[in-house]
Amino acid sequence: MADPVKKEKPKKTFEKYKPVKACVKCGAGMGEHSNRFACGKCGYTEFKSQKKEAKKE
Ligand SMILES: [Zn+2]
DSSP: OOOOOOOOOOOOGGGTOOOOEEOTTTOOEEEEOSSEEEETTTOOEEEOOOOOOOOOO
């Protein structure tokens, strides 16, 4: 009798994926990138607003 090989279920890599922002288009969680947020559902990309220039000397 062959030993049933237990196949490890591929762990969802998305578990670590923490949506930090909700897509304004479809409401799905958006992935955070260095300078933008990207929706994996509809493809909507929102660029992060750059740091507000406080007071320029
Ligand atoms: Zn979306």
